[in-house]
Amino acid sequence: MHLSPPVEPMLARSVTTLPRAGSRPPLFEQKADGYRTLVFARPTPYIQSRRGADLGPAFPEVVRAAAALGVEAVLDAELVVWSEHGLDFSALQRRARRRGATAEHAARQEPAYLIVFDLLEVAGTVLLDEPLHRRRAALEDLFTSRRLAAPWALCPQTSDRETALSWLDPAWGTAGVEGVMIKDPGSRYRPGERGWQKLRTRTTAEGIIGAVTGTVHAPKSLLFGRLDPAGRLQLIARSTPLSRPASAELGVALRPAGQEHPWYGRRFSAGWGASEPLIFQTVVPDLVAEIDVDTAVDLGTYRHPVRFLRLRDDMTSGEV
Structure with missing residues (x-):
């Protein structure tokens, strides 16, 4: 069985405070300022936007990275462009409008990166029903075994509330980290549902x-x-x-x-x-x-x- 695009990404609802640890402490992840993207790493890769559009023609270097992954997989990520001052959403928007030779030129001038935070399928195994902590372990193993480097980046994750609070410092916001995602480590991946939480830096x-x-x-x-x-x-x-x-x-x-x-x-x-x-x-x-x-x-x-x-x-x- 394989997942085929379009797949609705799992979503989050906004909250106003960071929860305290209960019987099962939540996991926290940095929320980067970019485009939500599902990457179908196949012999013929597909780069899907949150709403199902094909982002591949605008980001040819991401398509090549997906083709060269070395294993068929579906990854959930934030597509970003980095500038000298931090994540550059305006540059990302400009790049999304490019095609053909101009897209290739933009890929050299303003390369895109994938901050990956979830793994939905790997080597023919669909992981949607696996708890988040197991999906994360599989994702970390993929990064290690494939020695993934740019444009791949592993999203920072922690169970330490104080570390998550530090990510809400406006200095992180200036760099393009717009808040914190809050997730249940035992939760399955539910496409289209708001099963996560997000807290924006204010x-x-x-x-x-x-x-x-x-x-x-x-x-x-x-x-x-x-x-x-x-x-x-x-x-x-x-x-x-x-x-x-x-x-x-x-x-x-x-x-x-x-x-x-x-x-x-x-x-x-x-x-x-x-x-x-x-x-x-x-x-x-x-x-x-x-x-x-x-x-x-x-x-x-x-x-x-x-x-x-x-x-x-x-x-x-x-x-x-």
Whole structure:
């Protein structure tokens, strides 16, 4: 029996705290900032995205690595691109659009790597029903016996809670580790189910409130900006839905803006990767907010919605 693409990857649900050890201590893994990928190492390899698309044409060096593995296997991994400053999600996105000769050139200039954290099949044996700790042992044995090196990398894993807590330091976030995965060592691999947990690294930042969804006097969410070196207001984030008290507080403080607003007539998408436009109302960009953010940032823009914490009356927009 063999697994055939597409296979739905096992997923995770977000949590807000790192669990403490119970009768069966959890396993913790670093969550890298990349593309979730299933690698079918076959005579004809297949590199599957989370949603089932073929990533092979964009990452020919990964296809070659899968073909040269030396054993038929299916591996669950995070596909990443490394730059001198850490994992580079923007470079990964650029690479995903390349094909043919330009993809080969990009593979030489910005090579991709596979941070592998699970083994679903090896040498004709499907491991989905094996507990995680046995799948991990088989994965480590594969790395050792095949002497795997770049582009292969084994995802760090620990049962030590203090080590996992250290991975939540924002310094790791700057390098591209956006949080911690939390897994039951006795769990089987359940495709498509949210059987794991994930805890994202959080920190705080400041943003200028430049627009709202809903109405100015009863905002539903906020659009934040920062000033670029030329003094222009650039969109950096959108907030999660506001609580009723926050909406009431902001509805009193915000003022509607006119055509002089730098975002007047601009078009923003309704979500990351979405094509439909976002309906918003501009406001006078003179209020600064403290926001709760994670470390997934693309060219200064937060990829995930941020959370409004409070107004910063001690800061002016010119300081942001």
